[in-house]
Amino acid sequence: MTVGFVMLCHTALDRAAQVAQHWAERGCPVVIHVDRRVSKGLFAKLQADLAPLKNIRFCGRHACEWGTWGIVAASQEGATVMLREFPEVRHVYLASGSCLPLRPVEELVAYLDERPKTDFIESVTTEDVGWTVGGLDFERFTLRFPFSWRKQRVLFDIYVWLQRQVRFRRRIPADVVPHLGSQWWCLTRRTLSAILEHPERSTIDTYFQKVWIPDESYFQTLVRQVSSTVESRSLTLSKFDFQGKPHIFYDDHLQLLRRSDCFVARKIWPEADKLYAAFLSNDRTRQAAAEPNPGKIDRLFAKAVERRTKGRPGLYMQSRLPNENWENGRTAGPYSVFSGFSDVFENFEIWLSKAGGTRVHGHLFSPDRVHYAGGETVYNGAMSDSAALRDYDPKNFLTSLIWNTRGERQCFQFGPHDNQKLNWFMAMDANAQISVISGAWAVPLFHSNRNFGEIRVEAARLQKIEQEYLNIIRSAYAKSRVRIWSLAEFVENPMEPLQTIIDEIGPRQGRRLTEAPRMADLVGFGQFLQNLRNQGMQPVLMGDFPVGDDPKPKSTRRGRPYLVK
Known part of the structure; x- marks a missing residue:
């Protein structure tokens, strides 16, 4: 039994091809979904580049705009092809085209073999989530979101406001308890099959199609219904800033990524030649197998976020200059x-x-x-x-x-x-x-x-x-x-x-x-x-200066001390 990878790609297809080839040559099947908005020429070139590899498949294409149903549909499409074409796959790992493996595939396979029935997916209730940005946590499940937040921001905001005014509430399907989490998961064949073959899938899919950012809630919610063993964490290293935007890793993050002990990281800058060369190399120095622990670098990221948002005391940087009271101390010193x-x-x-x-x-x-x-x-x-x-x-x-x-x-x-x-x-x-x-x-x-x-x-x-x-x-x-x-x-x-x-x-x-x-x-x-x-002007700030009796200050010179025996 092995692990299969479903890759969601929309840009930097040459890098995605490198990663897919790396996994496929090491015995891991790969199913690639390419955003429908990518040109046919680029898509055809990617297919031709990977054609010699017999354990790579391409699935039907969907338009994958951020915050919309298309990302979930693409994940479903890729997972369906993976389960149908590769019966030897026991775990399915969802990745993006900007992901990069940080550890040898053999270590990931061995790690999953020790946990054959465990699903790795971040899945927490809305009450326990503190990282949602924008004020829509539970409301994303009770309101409708037919408009794109990025391309139709005015319509998006107006429609949310109108729904709040009329106190509109959607009915959540029976037995569905909304959960949230990272979209990058690794699920067992059994769990993924149960989700894709759910008897109420049409009803559930229709409901989630109007949920905001459904890729952070669809699998995270359904896995709680069908899985017996869930570890609420992702095996993929992904970090986000205070605005909810993902951190991008560059060449100078090489040692930082190695310290995380995670199996996969995103998002990697397409021009990070040093990272791709180091982690896709055949003669990589093997490191001791360790539990994935992104917490090792959390402190560094926390410091980076604090420096970015608050800066150094008294230094007014361009990123904070227009914002009143964003400074970390008004001045740099007393x-x-x-x-x-x-x-x-x-x-x-x-x-x-x-x-x-x-x-x-x-x-x-x-x-x-x-x-x-x-x-x-x-x-x-x-x-x-x-x-x-x-x-x-x-x-x-x-x-x-x-x-x-x-x-x-x-x-x-x-x-x-x-x-x-x-x-x-x-x-x-x-x-x-x-x-x-x-x-x-x-x-x-x-x-x-x-x-x-x-x-x-x-x-x-x-x-x-x-x-x-x-x-x-x-x-x-x-x-x-x-x-x-x-x-x-x-x-x-x-x-x-x-x-x-x-x-x-x-x-x-x-x-x-x-x-x-x-x-x-x-x-x-x-x-x-x-x-x-x-003359009619009342001086009140000087204190009491009597007329004709000018104040006489005490001596400003101290006498030399002397000792009396």
Whole structure:
């Protein structure tokens, strides 16, 4: 007794001929079904190429469009010819023209000889299936699907919608319990004969002709009625991505395929010369017989799917760029945003760079240009300082900057004068550390020599912008680490918040600050705020600055410690 192969072919017929010849020359009968849509010339050439092999047959042809009954009809046609023409066949193995044997035929025959009554077919109930894509699991058995999902998508969707609206339900034939699974099976002669000679076959076939993707349910359902021993697994290695599309194996998958220990794999790229040469060779190095175990490579495929769908943190690839929230982390690493610090302190960027040992930029989103650290005009990754280029896509500007400087923490200044389009993005980024001295934008206005009427108007505008910014970073949806001090609160004791910031930027450094950067002169600032109130503008973000009693910051220099005996 031996195993026979039914091959469903529709493209790359030269490769299908190689595989069929490989099986036939080793004593395994082959029945080939060629899609009816293939030209007569190509079909005739395939017949002529395989004519010398007496254990190869061709069966009647059907149009095999994905998701339609034609694939089942082709499988029935090929199986019928196999059972009729080759009585010595005990197991029938369904394969495609893009399949490739991974192990010697002798090992497959020996494996099946040890299990003469076992049917290998993935067959699970709809409740246990988690891999259906498109939302049609049990509905594929209760609705009608007369239209092609690929060629008549609009009609397909409309007809499904109409059936749902009128609550249409098809009657499932008696004794039929729908099951799903891979279409690539290996069934015994007894089981396959019972399915093809089923007394209710005409009724069952009529029902399944309007089921969606019947090749994943027809044999999988009927085998449960007629088989005594079912192993719900396929002997064929076939992997699918998150969209339900099959993975294609190329030459560089050679070692991966060998590790699976499966007997057959699909889908093989027709141009994979190395794979066909290795697995169809007569002098292949025999490997120890092992149980087929595609699980050996499942972890690798899982990682590949995760990398394809989520990518690397902070890297926006073309495949995910149009899809919001498909990124695996908004940015590639932690960064710090400082609002108001450069207004309160002189040369704050230089001081922070020395104290924190990190890269500190100016206002990256300033209206005039991008103020990179050191006054650079072109930064890592050939990033220009052009405000127009930056504002074309501010999100990608920031994510590219963080990606291009991985391994080095980036810090930059941000205020109400800057482009505000990224407020929500930064607030919802877990990598962002946002420190705000609210109302600090008033200090430059206080030192300006502008007309006070203009100052009042500008102060009202900036306060409104900063208030919206504060509302965003205080939102319940914010994921960034946020610290907010009012200006009055900060200048009373600047050392403590500065130490907190330095500790967070470089937690391993353990540096204790001995002095703060030079603070701007705030003498008369309380009266300035009162003048704004007198002019009809209410400053609310600066905190309590009493008129005539200017806040005096504590000393920014720590004295040397000494020991008292």
